Amino acid sequence: MFFSSYVKARVALVGATGVVGRTALKLMMEHADLWEVSLFASKQCTLDLEGRLLNVHPLDQADFSCFDVCMFATEENVSKRWIESALHAGARVVDSSSWRRLDPSVPLVVPGVNQQILQKEHSLCAHSNCIVSPLACVLAPLNVLYGLKCIHIATYQSVSGAGKYGVEACLMETKKKLSGTPLETSYFPKNIGFNVIPQIGQLDHMGHSSEEEKIQKELHRILQVDCPIFSTAVRVPVLQGHASAVWVEFQRPWSKEEVQEAWCKAPHIEVAREYQTPLELQGRDVVSVGRVRQLTPFHLAVWVCSDNLLRGAASDMVDIAKIMVQQKN
Ligand SMILES: NC(=O)c1ccc[n+]([C@@H]2O[C@H](COP(=O)([O-])OP(=O)(O)OC[C@H]3O[C@@H](n4cnc5c(N)ncnc54)[C@H](OP(=O)(O)O)[C@@H]3O)[C@@H](O)[C@H]2O)c1
Incomplete structure (x- = not known):
């Protein structure tokens, strides 16, 4: 209008x-x-x-x-x-x-x-x-319902998160590896073809990567919380689509039905019956949540996945x- x-x-x-x-x-x-x-x-x-x-x-x-x-x-x-x-x-x-x-x-x-x-x-x-935006979409309704107390995150981030040269490097290294051509230095901190790398960005004097620092500081700012947020950000040889395994501790006990209902009403979120993967979400403008597990009355585990070139x-x-x-x- x-x-x-x-x-x-x-x-x-x-x-x-x-x-x-x-x-x-x-x-x-x-x-x-x-x-x-x-x-x-x-x-x-x-x-x-x-x-x-x-x-x-x-x-x-x-x-x-x-x-x-x-x-x-x-x-x-x-x-x-x-x-x-x-x-x-x-x-x-x-x-x-x-x-x-x-x-x-x-x-x-x-x-x-x-x-x-x-x-x-x-x-x-x-x-x-691109990893923070989908996480914020998922965590914001949880914060409103139960208050966030502590968050642990392990990320699985595709090479397109590092731009067009990241994609080219992954394709080139994969082809070389398949043809038996020796690999030299990489665009990434280590070779990415058929590998995973627990470093995205520079490591600081404490050993945290710049991506891990962004996850903590951006989530604090967006969600207006100051609870501990621990993460390990990992680059994986996937072309497009990021995923995260997330463990959340709440201030109050939580219920699966209430959480599913809140996510169903929240913008961008799609609740999967089981779970979805980067390949399935390529080109789809949604943040998928799956494998939701009640670890204790105060602890939830969830798998979050989205196309990093869209959300974030x-x-x-x-x-x-x-x-x-x-x-x-
Ligand atoms: N990739 C993701 O998933 C993602 C997600 C969220 C945020 N971001 C952020 O978004 C930004 C772009 O990322 P990207 O992944 O799209 O990178 P990219 O694929 O490497 O693209 C970079 C773009 O910047 C242009 N550029 C480089 N130097 C330039 C200059 N001196 N003057 C004008 N243009 C110049 C390039 O143009 P040429 O082709 O002419 O070099 C290209 O169009 C970055 O800040 C990144 O951190 C990326």
Whole structure:
């Protein structure tokens, strides 16, 4: 209804050639009535999107004053280098990178969980990490019902979480391994083909990885809790789709029926009869929960799975851009 009497928004999609950018573009094309989209990447090129050839412009030639909203699906260093210019030119910005996710002046939004914090006066909005967003969708209703006391998480994260070069590296290493060609150094900390790696990002002096730190700090911020959150983030040789095994301790006793009912009502969540896997969820914009087990009256175990290029990436980014367009009109 609110879209009926407005002029199309002018939107820049920066990082259009990356795995998140391409996925966002596909989603945006489903709502072509909302916006006119211009594409940017590091250099001029043509993007083949399911047979449609689209022009991509070099970012250093962008005139940000032409846009209402700029969506940055770029690494932290690129976001840091360019977002200030876009804001200065008067555009509102959604950033996929971790650059300012923990800055208290920048809302960290998980659509379906806390989108109400994004106000018209916020010029910059961050969305959360691709493992955090689905976890927040699953944990938010549990926190309301019983209060979160302690959370343990083991993640199984696909190579597309590391961008297009992560996908290429996994495919190349797998082919080499199958053909008996010796493997040299990898894009990942160790070879990923036919392997699993318990390190995503840099390790700090305590041995925690940067991904594990993001899981803790982003979940604390989004859910507004300060309970202990322990995780081990693992890269697995899956192309698309992240999963997590999660163990939750509550402040009050819980019931399976009540939890299933709350999840059925919550945005994005799909309750599986048994469980779903990354392959089954590829291209599906849902967060699947399965293998829900009552360990004790205070402890729940659950398997969480989603397409990392949608929830926690392109879907969150496009949902936030839609809110910005709505707030403009
Ligand atoms: N992958 C995920 O599951 C996921 C989920 C949530 C958040 N994120 C975050 O989303 C961002 C994008 O991730 P991605 O996985 O899509 O990465 P990606 O596949 O490596 O894509 C990176 C994009 O950035 C562009 N780029 C690189 N350097 C540039 C420059 N100097 N100027 C302009 N554009 C430049 C690339 O363009 P060229 O093709 O021209 O190099 C490409 O379009 C990252 O911050 C990532 O942490 C990713």
